[in-house]
Amino acid sequence: MSKKQSFSEKCYSLLRKVPHGRVTTYKAIAEALGTKAYRVVGNAMHKNPYSPRVPCHRVVCSDSKVGGFALGKRRKIEMLKKEGLQIEKGKVKSFEKRLFEFN
């Protein structure tokens, strides 16, 4: 564990806490880190060097929309469905219910 983590690396660490079958938002992560850099979170996910280690596919938009994915959002949706989530027209069903919050 390094001591000096970049903002992006902090995102990964935080995201790692998200349990199976739950989702979070770019905004939630940014705010949890004490900033409003929503976009930076997205940037970090796009780079995501920790692919399987960090569940980047569990991050969605605040509007309940699935958002994007490096390998295509279609793949992202499939993975989420596999985790028990229900997706409809690119949006997460019961989004707020499935939303995991960092305390």
Place this chain on the structure above:
DNA sequence: CGGTTGACCAAGT
């Protein structure tokens, strides 16, 4: 140090 870049967000048209 300035400019560009986004897997975003919110409000408006």
Place this chain on the structure above:
DNA sequence: GACTTGGCCAACC
């Protein structure tokens, strides 16, 4: 519901 606009901010060059 699709599209536009302005704002936000770390990382990169």
